[in-house]
Amino acid sequence: MNVTKVILLLLAVLGIAINPLPEINEQTETQAEQIIQSFIDSKGMDIEPGTEEYKIFMRGIVWGEYPELTGNGSNFVKNQEELDYVLDYAWKYSGYKGLYGDYNEPDTEEAASPEKFGEQRLTAINLSTSLGRSNAIAYAYQWSISGGTSRNPAYPDFGADDCTNFVSQAMKAGGFIEKGSGDGCKHENTSTEWYVESNPSPPWWCTGDFRNWEWSTSWSVPWPFRDYFAYQNDYAIPHGWTTSVSTAKYFLSPGDVIQIQYEDNGEWISFHTMIVTDEDENDLYVTYHSNAGGFDEVDKPLSTIDLGSNKRFQLVEIKFPALIFLPLILNGGGTTGNPLNSPNPYPAPMEYKEPQPLGPYPPP
Known part of the structure; x- marks a missing residue:
């Protein structure tokens, strides 16, 4: 009897079940590719593996945008095992894993539970913080267009991966101040700084796209963003x-942030960031850059985002800073109308009047 048989016998005696975990290997990857190709052929699509169009199509599968392929009653996927193969294949070739899978995101966050807080809503809405929220929401509306792309030229445009960059811009418009500076070339992998800045004279060895920009990963990547705001600082709950x-x-109100996570072999990877821009009695509405096709979405109902069995939302309540307005009197009368942190929605008086001297306090 060889060593392997002895080990198996011992495990059996001890009552330990031997159920090898399913793994995505060359055979199952080929099977998934064939299933996806049959769907492509049935739709008359001209999409070749390895192309940008194929990557976008893979992202559409990850997002659940093809229910005929991955939904209930699919004629292409026969069982849960095949569905898992298709989704894992799409995740692999969507580019998301390569972008966001190496940030060591800890899975320590619990499920959101209203019961833990009773009837209390944690969001404190007052004049100063609601102004920050309003400014963030206004910025999101200004620089997004549903079905198209709207980009602020004061920031880099990360194309089909612009979602967190866009939300960071909205947070800055809401009163948060950048922290840190670049190290000479493109991105800096950090969750303790939060910044983006132009780099008009990069060193010769800094090549490729975005060489004229420097930014922190907390500005542009979902997990470092959440880490910076909620864990490295007390800027979010x-x-x-x-x-x-x-x-x-x-838990959330307009101005707060929602991220989407994907389960990859037991690990949850955040791959998308959105800002809540509206709400009604039944739903939240989110605005974001870079949907599966690389376009913007404006006021998309949260309920219409298909999570399937392998995605979930991360809820991030933003604690907007209080905005202090200090209008300055100009020589020609009037004011700058500019606050310390963001535009002042309440115009200052056009004419400054000297305060009247106080009279004597009346006797009792």
Whole structure:
């Protein structure tokens, strides 16, 4: 009897079940590719593996935009095992894993639970913080166009991966101040700084796209963004994950942030960031850059985002800073109308009047 048989016998005696975990290998990857190709052929699409169009199509599968392929009653996927192969294949070739899979995101956040907080809503809405929220939302509307792309030239445009960059811009418009500076060439892998800046004279060895910009990964990547705001600083409350729109609505308000995570072999990887821009009695509405096709979405109902069995929301309640308005009197009368942190929605008086001297305090 060889060593392997002895080990198996011992495990059997001890009552340990031997169920090898399914793994995506060359055979199952080929199977997934064939299933996807049959769907492509049935739709008359002209998409070749390895092209940019194919990557965009893979992202559409990850996002659940092809229910005929991955939804209930699919004529292409026969069982859960085949569905897992298709989704893992799409995740692999979507480019998301290569972009966001190496940031060592800890899976320590619990499920969001309204019961833990009773009837209390944690968002403190007052004049100063609501102004920051309003400014962030206004910025999101200004620099997004549904079905197209709208980009602020004062910032880099990361194309089909612009979602967190866009939300960071909205947070800055809401009153948050950048922290840190670049190290000479493009991105700096950090969650303790948060910045983006132009780099008009990069060193000769800094080549490729975006060589004229420097930024922190906390500015442009979902997990470092959440890490910077909620864990490295007290700028946000991480309420945890949920698949429930009603739970998201309980915790969040317009101006807050929602991220989407994908389960990859037991690990949850954040791959998308959105800002809440509106709400009603039943839903939250999110605005973001870079949907599966690389376009913007404006006021997309959260309930219409298909999570399937392998995605979930991360809820991030933003604690906007209080804005202090200090209008300055100009020589010609009037004011600058500019505050310390963001535009002043309440115009200052056009004419400055000297205060009247106080009279004597009346006797008792």
